[in-house]
Amino acid sequence: MASRSPSTAARQTHAPSYYAATANDKTVRPSLTDDICADVCVIGAGFTGLSAALELAERGFSVVVLEAVQIGFGASGRNGGQIVNGYSRDLDVIEKRYGEPAATALGAMSLEGASIIRSRIAKYHIACDLVDGAFFAAFTDKQMKELEHQKRVWEPHGHDGLEMVDRSDVPAIVACDRYVGGMVDRHGGHIHPLNLVLGEAAAFESLGGRIFEHSSVVTVETGAAPLARTAEGSVACKVLLVCGNAYLGKLLPEIGDKMMPVSSQIIATEPLDAALADELLPANYCVEDMNYILDYYRRTADNRILYGGGVVYGGRDPASVEARLRPQLAKTFPRLASVRFDYAWSGNFALTLTRVPHVGQLTPTVYFSHGDSGHGVTTTHLLGKILGEAVAGQAERLDVWSSLPYYPFPGGSTFRVPLTALGAWWYGLRDRLGV
Structure with a gap:
């Protein structure tokens, strides 16, 4: 079986982000120009692909990673840098959909992504500005009740870092009077995501792994002996891992059609006076x-x-990231209403209909993981590790994920966006009305 996708790299570079401007490693890796072999070929040098590649390299496999643009070009190098535990759907929802065994199994893994990040930062001495602590901010009493419910649901699964915060204690975390309270996650945190993924790439290379940038895969053969072809070379392998997420394009429609790219926008202000930064976010948690x-x-x-x-x-991408976000920033921090924005950028993440990651095997020799649905920093690390385990013959945890049913978005490629936007409008209206 073969699938084709046109090359779209065209020597692109990173988005004009704060992360790209402050990257520790600006090395450009070579493109693939030969026909080579490896035990495993990974498509995509983001968190999922490099987490899997690093796991496999640590186990002694020869691994090649093919990246269409540059390491961390997609969501892995553009996201908010927040270490958020769990999944985009709570464990009680997962239990109602898939049963108690699935919820128990996923609950047991729910803190592991953050643990993998911290252990790799320590093991490989990755400088990526790690700070512990996260805060979920509630606008209404209804949202506070939702947080209290989340805390009750997650604690039996070993999440002992959650702490409710009432209105009087919010100023110790964030100087914003819009919130009635919230919840702290002491196992959460934040990082410079591009420096994290670049550090993981360097760790992988230190173990003999090879990464080729500007090497978009144009043809994939998914049979007993997988082959990934680029415009100028190919990788023959025993196992192929597809980790392109929202940037996979049309390479493998049987995977990509079960997810939708969604863009999120980010700005970075000019550097603030340290005293002002301390006043606005005194606990230095992500929010x-x-x-x-x-x-x-x-x-x-x-x-x-x-x-x-x-x-x-x-x-x-919106017509103007600044126009989209400046009003929101001003509502949260009125003192920053006219602050200068030094960077503004967009990036896509992959959304599934179920809001649960889509993980499994396309054939006995082709594995995939995508659709982290907004919780990608932690789940990509977990699922990349699980892909590596499965290739090494330990497929029990992969089987848990691959057993979950997944569906294409209703309406197909024509109507999936307006139907999803309509649903989001309805839930947004409920938030505004406090119901």
Whole structure:
């Protein structure tokens, strides 16, 4: 079986983000220009692909990673940098859909993504501005009750880092009077995501792994002996891992048709006076609010405010990221209403209909993982590790994920975006009405 996708790299580079401007490693890896072999070929040098590649390299496999543009070009190098535990759907929802055994199994893995990140930062000495602590901010009493419910659901699964915060204690976390309270996750945190993925790439290369950038895969053969072809070379392998997520394009429609690209926008302000940064976010936690269409923000290591939100279904960039986000920033921090924005960018993440990651095997020799649905920083690390385990013959945890049913979006490629946007409008209206 073969699938084709046109090359779209055209020597693109990273989005004009704060992360790209402050990347520790600006090395450009070579393109693939030969026909080579490896035990495993990975498509995509983001968190999923490199998490799997690093797991396999640590186990002694020869691994080649093919990246269409540059390491971390997609969501892995553009996201808000927030370490958020769990999944985009709570475990009680997962239990109602898939049964108690699935909820128990996923609950047992729910903190592992963050643990993998921290252990790799320590093991490989990755400088990526790790800060512990996250805060979920509630606008209404209804949202507070939702957080209390989440806390009750997650604690039996070993999540002992959750703490409710009432209105009087919010100023110790964030100087915003819009919130009635919230919940702290002491196992959450924030990082410079591009420096994290670049550090993981360097760790992988230190173990003999090979990464080729500007090497978009144009043809995939998914039979007993997989083959990934680029415009100028190929990788023959025993196992192929497809980890392109929202940037997979049309390469493998049987995978890609079960997810939708969704863009999120982020700005980074000019560096603030350190005293002002301390006043705005005194605990230095990352923050996300509890609205269905949520905003999220944090401090950077050089005292900027990095603020994100404004999703667009279908992956289109808005006409102006600044116009989309400045009103939201001003509502949250009125003192920053006229602050200069030094960086503004968009990036896509992959959304599934179920809002649960889609993981499994396309054939006995082709594995895939995508659709982290907004919780990608942690789940990509977990699922990449699980892909590596499965290739090494330990498929029990992969089997849990692959047993979950997945469906294409209703309406197909023509109507999936407007139907999803209509649903988001309805939930957004409920947030505004407080019901």
